[in-house]
Amino acid sequence: MTAEPFRIGLLGHGTVGRAFAELLDERTDAIESEVGLRPEVSGILTRSRGDFDDILERSDLVVELMGGIDPTREYVLRALDSGRHVVTANKQLLSQHGEEVFDAARRGGVQLRFEGAVAGVVPAIRVMSETLAAAHIERVHGIVNGTTNYILSEMARTGASYEEALAEAQRLGYAEADPTEDVTGKDAAAKMAIIARLAFNAAVRLDQVSYEGIERLTADDIEYAKELDLSLKLIGSAERIDSGVAVHVYPAFLYADHPLASVGGAFNAVTIESPAITEITLSGPGAGGIQTASAVLGDVISAMIPPPSLVPPAVDIPLITDTEFSFYLHLEVDDRPGVLAQVAEILGLQGVSVKSVVQKGLGGEARLVMVMHPVLESKFRAAVDLISRLDFVREPPRVIRVIEETF
Amino acid sequence: MTAEPFRIGLLGHGTVGRAFAELLDERTDAIESEVGLRPEVSGILTRSRGDFDDILERSDLVVELMGGIDPTREYVLRALDSGRHVVTANKQLLSQHGEEVFDAARRGGVQLRFEGAVAGVVPAIRVMSETLAAAHIERVHGIVNGTTNYILSEMARTGASYEEALAEAQRLGYAEADPTEDVTGKDAAAKMAIIARLAFNAAVRLDQVSYEGIERLTADDIEYAKELDLSLKLIGSAERIDSGVAVHVYPAFLYADHPLASVGGAFNAVTIESPAITEITLSGPGAGGIQTASAVLGDVISAMIPPPSLVPPAVDIPLITDTEFSFYLHLEVDDRPGVLAQVAEILGLQGVSVKSVVQKGLGGEARLVMVMHPVLESKFRAAVDLISRLDFVREPPRVIRVIEETF
Numbered sequence: 001m002t003a004e005p006f007r008i009g010l011l012g013h014g015t016v017g018r019a020f021a022e023l024l025d026e027r028t029d030a031i032e033s034e035v036g037l038r039p040e041v042s043g044i045l046t047r048s049r050g051d052f053d054d055i056l057e058r059s060d061l062v063v064e065l066m067g068g069i070d071p072t073r074e075y076v077l078r079a080l081d082s083g084r085h086v087v088t089a090n091k092q093l094l095s096q097h098g099e100e101v102f103d104a105a106r107r108g109g110v111q112l113r114f115e116g117a118v119a120g121v122v123p124a125i126r127v128m129s130e131t132l133a134a135a136h137i138e139r140v141h142g143i144v145n146g147t148t149n150y151i152l153s154e155m156a157r158t159g160a161s162y163e164e165a166l167a168e169a170q171r172l173g174y175a176e177a178d179p180t181e182d183v184t185g186k187d188a189a190a191k192m193a194i195i196a197r198l199a200f201n202a203a204v205r206l207d208q209v210s211y212e213g214i215e216r217l218t219a220d221d222i223e224y225a226k227e228l229d230l231s232l233k234l235i236g237s238a239e240r241i242d243s244g245v246a247v248h249v250y251p252a253f254l255y256a257d258h259p260l261a262s263v264g265g266a267f268n269a270v271t272i273e274s275p276a277i278t279e280i281t282l283s284g285p286g287a288g289g290i291q292t293a294s295a296v297l298g299d300v301i302s303a304m305i306p307p308p309s310l311v312p313p314a315v316d317i318p319l320i321t322d323t324e325f326s327f328y329l330h331l332e333v334d335d336r337p338g339v340l341a342q343v344a345e346i347l348g349l350q351g352v353s354v355k356s357v358v359q360k361g362l363g364g365e366a367r368l369v370m371v372m373h374p375v376l377e378s379k380f381r382a383a384v385d386l387i388s389r390l391d392f393v394r395e396p397p398r399v400i401r402v403i404e405e406t407f
Numbered sequence: 408m409t410a411e412p413f414r415i416g417l418l419g420h421g422t423v424g425r426a427f428a429e430l431l432d433e434r435t436d437a438i439e440s441e442v443g444l445r446p447e448v449s450g451i452l453t454r455s456r457g458d459f460d461d462i463l464e465r466s467d468l469v470v471e472l473m474g475g476i477d478p479t480r481e482y483v484l485r486a487l488d489s490g491r492h493v494v495t496a497n498k499q500l501l502s503q504h505g506e507e508v509f510d511a512a513r514r515g516g517v518q519l520r521f522e523g524a525v526a527g528v529v530p531a532i533r534v535m536s537e538t539l540a541a542a543h544i545e546r547v548h549g550i551v552n553g554t555t556n557y558i559l560s561e562m563a564r565t566g567a568s569y570e571e572a573l574a575e576a577q578r579l580g581y582a583e584a585d586p587t588e589d590v591t592g593k594d595a596a597a598k599m600a601i602i603a604r605l606a607f608n609a610a611v612r613l614d615q616v617s618y619e620g621i622e623r624l625t626a627d628d629i630e631y632a633k634e635l636d637l638s639l640k641l642i643g644s645a646e647r648i649d650s651g652v653a654v655h656v657y658p659a660f661l662y663a664d665h666p667l668a669s670v671g672g673a674f675n676a677v678t679i680e681s682p683a684i685t686e687i688t689l690s691g692p693g694a695g696g697i698q699t700a701s702a703v704l705g706d707v708i709s710a711m712i713p714p715p716s717l718v719p720p721a722v723d724i725p726l727i728t729d730t731e732f733s734f735y736l737h738l739e740v741d742d743r744p745g746v747l748a749q750v751a752e753i754l755g756l757q758g759v760s761v762k763s764v765v766q767k768g769l770g771g772e773a774r775l776v777m778v779m780h781p782v783l784e785s786k787f788r789a790a791v792d793l794i795s796r797l798d799f800v801r802e803p804p805r806v807i808r809v810i811e812e813t814f
Contacts, residue, residue, distance in 0.1 A: 023541070023683055027541060027542075027543075030543070121684045121685065121687060122687060123534050123687070126533070126534070126537065127530050127533070127534070130533065130705065130708075130709055134430070134434060134438075134701050134702075134704035134705040134707075134708055135434075135701050135704075135705075136434075136437070141810065200724060201724070202724035202726070204726065208726050210728060217807075221737070221805065221807060224735075224737070224776060228778075230809070232807070235808075235810060239730075241727045241730060242727075243724070243725065244724055244725035244726060244727040245724050245725075245726060245727065246726070246727040246728065246730045247726070248730070250808055251807055251808070252807065252808040252809060252810045253735055253807055253808070253809040253810065254809075254810050255809075255810070255811050257671070258810060258811070259669075259690060260810075261669075262666075262668075262669040264664070274701075275697075276430055276697055276698075276700070276701040276704075277528045277691065277692070277698060277701045278528065278691065278692045278695075278698060279691055279692070280528055280529060280530070280689065280690070280691040281688075281689070281690045281691065282687065282688070282689050283666060283687070283688045283690075284684065284685065284686055284687040284688065285684070285685045285686070288685075290682075290683055291683070291684060291685060293683070294541050294542050294681075294683040294684050295541075297541035298537065298541040298542075300541075301537075301541055302537055317607060317608070317609035317650070317651055317652050318650065318651035318652075319609070319611065319615050319651060319652060319653070319654070320648045320649075320651040320652065320653040321617060321653065323646075323648055323653045323655070328631075328660055330628070330631070369631060371635075398628065400624075400628060400639070400658055400659065400660055401642075401657050401658070401659040401660070402637070402659060402660045402661075402662075403548065403642060403659045403660065403661050403662070403665060403667075404662050404665070
C-alpha cells in the first residue's frame with residue numbers, strides 16, 4: 001500500500017531552499033511512517049524558473065523561502081486564499097504585512113506557520129503559541145540575532161575591538177559583507193515585532209519597534225562588564241506595561257545569573273516570563289541553512305498532522321547498557337616512587353587513555369586526579385577495580401563522569 | 408452567544424490539582440476567546456470523594472493528577488478506551504506502563520498528553536514530538552530533577568556538604584522529608600525513560616534505566632570541579648548508539664561551555680542534539696504546583712484545538728515607547744573636587760537613583776562608572792543630557808542598559 005502524497009510547492013531555491021529539499025528527501029520515509037502521508041516537492045519556483053500558478057495548482061502546502069516583500073507577499077496571499085497551507089521563514093513579510101497575511105490564513109481556514117522566521121532552530125513561536133496559551137505572558141527577552149551575539153562573544157573572549165570582531169565574523173561567514181541589517185539591530189527588531197504579535201496578540205509592526213545596534217560598543221565597555229561580572233548582549237525585549245506593550249532592541253548588560261547571560265557565539269535564545277510558568281528559556285543555533293530548514297520542515301510536518309499528539313507504536317530497538325564515557329578518577333595514595341607508573345600501566349592494559357593528570361603531595365600521602373579520554377565503562381570499571389586493590393591506594397577510588405560540549 | 412462547554416474531569420485534588428483548577432478558572436475567558444470552547448471542571452475525584460464512572464460520563468477530557476499506578480492505571484485506560492482525551496503528569500504510570508497507555512490512546516483515536524510528567528514547565532515533550540519530527544534525534548541530555556540540582560548548586564555556591572545542602576533544601580520545600588526517589592536518581596530515571604520513548608520511539612521502561620544518585624558526592628568533588636572550571640550536575644542521558652539506545656542517570660562534570668553547565672537552583676533543562684538542528688536547549692523551573700499546573704493546562708488547550716496554528720485576530724493594545732530600565736553610565740571627567748556631587752545632584756533632580764558607583768583617578772582625569780536603579784528612560788536621558796554639558800565632562804557619556812534576573 002502506497003501512502004497518499006502530500007504535495008509541497010517550494011518558492012525559492014537558495015541556501016535554505018536547497019537545504020530544505022535535501023532534508024525533506026532524507027526524512028521522507030520517516031515522515032511517511034509517522035504521518036501516513038508521503039511528502040514530495042511538487043514544483044520549485046525561483047526568480048528565473050517555474051510558474052507560480054502551475055505550482056500552486058499542484059500543491060497542498062506552499063513553502064516560501066524567497067524572502068522579501070515583492071512578489072512574495074502576493075504569492076503568499078494567493079496561496080492562503082486558495083486554501084493552501086503556507087510555511088514561511090520571511091521575517092520582512094510578517095513584520096511589515098503580518099495582519100494581512102494572518103487574516104488571509106484565518107479566512108482560508110488553513111495553517112500559516114513561520115518558526116524559521118524568528119530564532120533559527122529555537123522553537124520560540126511554537127512554544128509561545130501552543131504551550132503558553134495556558135499562561136499570560138508578561139515579558140519576552142531574546143537574543144535573536146546570531147551575528148551580533150557572535151561579535152559580542154568574540155569581543156568578550158579575546159578583547160578584540162568591534163571592528164576586529166566584525167571582520168572575523170565576516171571571515172567565518174557569520175556576518176554578511178554588508179552587515180547593516182544585523183549590527184544596527186534592524187533584523188532583531190523585525191523578529192521582536194513577530195514575537196510581540198504572538199506573545200500579546202498585539203499588532204506590532206517593524207516600524208513601531210525602536211532599535212539600537214552594537215556598532216558603537218567598545219572593548220572598554222566589555223572590560224567593565226567583566227569586572228562587574230556582567231555580560232554584554234544585544235537584547236530584544238517585548239513586555240506588557242499596564243494595558244500596553246513595549247518593544248525594543250538595545251545592547252544591555254546582563255547579570256551572570258540571567259538565563260541569557262551564558263548564551264555565547266552565534267546562538268539565539270528566548271526567555272519567556274509569566275507568573276504561571278516563572279520563566280522558560282529556549283536556546284540553540286541561530287540562522288543557518290540546515291537549521292532554518294529543519295525549523296521549516298518541522299512546520300510542514302505539523303501542518304500535515306491535524307491531531308499531532310498520538311505517540312506512534314514503539315519500534316524494536318536494543319537497549320545498550322555498556323557505553324563510552326569520559327571519566328574523572330580521584331585517588332588518595334601513599335606518596336612514593338612508582339605510584340603513577342603502576343596506575344598508568346593498569347589503565348593502559350585495559351585500553352584506558354589518560355587525558356590529563358594532576359598529582360599533589362600531602363605530606364607522606366598524595367592525591368592523583370585524572371581525566372580519561374572516552375572509554376567503554378566496563379573497561380574503565382575493570383581498571384579501577386584492579387587499581388583499588390593496589391596496596392598504596394588508601395581510600396576507595398572516586399569516579400565521576402565528565403561531559404564535554406560536543407559542538 | 409455562549410460558547411459550547413468543554414468538560415474536564417479532574418482526578419486528584421492535591422497541590423497540583425488545586426493549582427490546575429485555579430489556573431483554569433483564571434484563564435477560562437482567554438481560552439474561550441482563543442479556542443471557541445469554554446473549559447469547565449465537570450467533576451473532581453479524590454481518594455475519598457466522587458465517583459469515577461459518573462465523572463467519566465460527564466467529561467470530554469480527563470486530567471489525571473492522582474499519581475501512582477493503582478487505581479490510576481485503570482482510570483486512564485478506561486478514559487482512553489471510552490474516547491476521552493487524557494492529560495496526565497504521572498511519570499510512574501508512563502515509565503512503567505507506557506506502551507499499554509499509548510496503545511489505548513491510539514486505539515481510541517484520542518489525545519494523550521503528558522508534558523507535566525517530565526520537566527516541570529519546560530516543554531520537552533512538545534518540542535521533541537512536534538518540532539523534532541523533522542530531525543533524527545541522536546542524544547538528549549537532561550537535568551530533570553530540581554531537588555538534586557538545587558542541592559548540587561548549593562554545595563557549589565556555599566561549600567556545604569551534601570547533608571547540609573539536603574537539609575537546606577528540605578527546609579525550603581525543594582526536597583521532601585523522605586528524599587530517596589530524588590537523591591538516588593530514580594525520579595530522573597523515570598523521566599528519562601519517557602524522554603527516550605519520545606526521542607527514539609523505543610519502548611524503554613524505568614526498570615531498564617540504570618541510575619546513580621548524588622548521595623555519595625562530597626564538597627571535595629565540587630571543589631575540584633571548580634578548580635577545573637567544571638560544574639557537577641545529576642545528568643540524565645538518552646542516546647543512540649549504532650542501532651540501539653542507551654539510557655542512564657548519573658552525576659557528571661560538565662565543561663563550562665556546555666549549555667547545561669549554567670542551569671542552577673531548582674531548575675530543569677533538556678538539551679536535544681541532532682545533526683539537522685545541532686542542539687536545542689530548553690530550561691525553566693522544575694516541578695512546582697503552579698508550574699506543573701501550567702504545563703497540564705497547556706496540554707488541555709492543545710487537546711481542545713485540533714488545528715492549533717491559526718494566529719488569532721490582533722486586539723487593540725497601545726504601544727508604549729518610554730519605559731523603565733536600569734542604566735549603566737560611564738563618564739570621563741576632570742579629577743577635581745565636587746564632580747561626583749554635581750553629577751549626583753542632576754541625577755537626583757531628575758528622579759534617578761544611583762545603585763552603585765565606582766570612581767577611578769587617572770592622573771588629572773577620572774572615570775565615573777555608575778549603575779542606576781530602574782527609571783523611566785526619558786528622565787534618565789534628560790539627566791544625561793544635562794550632565795554631558797558640564798564643563799568637567801571630557802567625552803560624551805556612555806549609556807548601556809542593565810538587565811537583572813528577576814526570579
